[in-house]
Amino acid sequence: MNLAKASLYNLITKVILFFLSIFLSVLVVRLIGAEGKGILSVVYTFFGISVSFGFLSLGSGLIYYASKRGKKEIYINSGLIYSLLVSILLIILSLIFRNYFKNLFFKSIPIKYFYFGIGLIFLYCIGKITTALTRVMERPVIYNSALLINKIVYIFCLIGFWISKINITVSTVIISLAISLIVGEIYILFKFREYLSISSVKLNAIGKMLSFGIKEHIGVIAQKLNLKLDILIMSALLLPRDIGIYSIAVLFAQLIWYVPDSIGIFLYPQIAQKNDRISSATLTTKINRINLAIVVIIGIFLFFISNPLIPFMYGKEFITSVKVVKILLLGTIGLSIAKILTKYFAGIGRPIICSYGSIVGLIFNIPLLLYLIPKYGILGAAIATTLSYLIISIYLILAFLADQKGLVPLKNLLFIKKQDIKDLKGAMYFGGKLKLRLNETD
DSSP, X not given: OOHHHHHHHHHHHHHHHHHHHHHHHHHHHHHHHHHHHHHHHHHHXXXXXXXXXXXXXXXXHHHHHHHHSSOHXXXXXXXXXXXXXXXXXXXXXXXXXXXXXXXXXXXTSOHHXXXXXXXXXXXXXHHHHHHHHHHHTTOHHHHHHHHHHXXXXXXXXXXXXXXXXXXXXXXXXXXXXXXXHHHHHHHXXXXXXXXXXXXXXXXXXXXXXXXXXXXXXXXXXXXXXXXHHHHHHHHHHSOHHHHHHHHHHHHHXXXXXXXHHHHHHHHHHHHHHXXXXXXXXXXXXXXXXXXHHHHHXXXXXXXXXXXXXXXXXXXXXXXXXXXXXXXXXXXXXXXXXXXXHHHHHHHTTOTHHHHHHHHHHHHHHHHHXXXXXXXXXXXXXXXXXXXXXXXXXXXXHHHHHHHXXXXXXXXXXXXXXXXXXXXXXXXXXXXXXXXXXXXOOO
């Protein structure tokens, strides 16, 4: 399957997931309101980031060693044991520091929801291993199927509770999420059950995976914080209702990322397989031009459709979400460029550039959020996030141009050409490969 068709297949799957997510978000909002949605956003974000911090990016080490060194079962089972140990440690730390976290991030949220979040830690940790497992085994269909199963089970649980006339609260929604995660993770583990064996666990394998993962962990955390820090800071400064309204805007604005994310999965290995920077850069510039043209079109569509659509779907109290979407779209369009360029730098063996970009964005993001949120509320959060996304993209664009030493003009990276459209049509309809003009400089 060529790059265009593979990306299109993955994009279709992600679009289905997006519409399921939209339906799920509407269902949740209609059942528990904006305040409940805000509480969920804080709980999911806080414990998701906590697990990312504590996991030390072991999943990257699992993918590397299981792919390169053979004996996949050693690294898979060692990774599962590690996820169990990390989840126990994180649960203990969460309980020890619960009063501190309560006063900082959960001031306006009942403490019981903090305890419900603790219950998700183990599932989040196992999820990181099962995701890495599908990548190690190169089975994206199983990965996407698990995601679909998660969403469908989540939705059916909520509808089932509602039909049973059970009072739907934030707790009910979290329980529904937990059930969906359990089903999805069991599905993946069942598919690869022949590799599961407690006798394959090796402590030195855990050490190897950690030593690999830690090298990129700072960049991973910086990237995660750039995407989620707005929710955490708002949880310390604003009410859950405001966060719920903001979270819906984020969901819509990030729709355009389905395009670069779908392309990037297949772009990275293609660049890694190439032997020279020129062909890698040419492929990257062509893909980015096409990517940027598509996301701009989608962004313009969302800019205009959000005004009638969001209040219709979620209610009039979400009218402020429309303003937030329009601010965030500029940032999400900008970051779509970074999502392509990071695949280039990783593919040529310079992932540190990606980490630098995330760290630079975070350096600007934190003070902007702390200054703008108290003054402008969720609109301030949107402005700060957009500016940080643009800063990351500008940094990576300049790094890419510097890497090419002036051989690739900026316009080649940003503006689509007629030949790109012809090549894309040929690749999609006739199964051909995207044509590369290696001497392309105009």
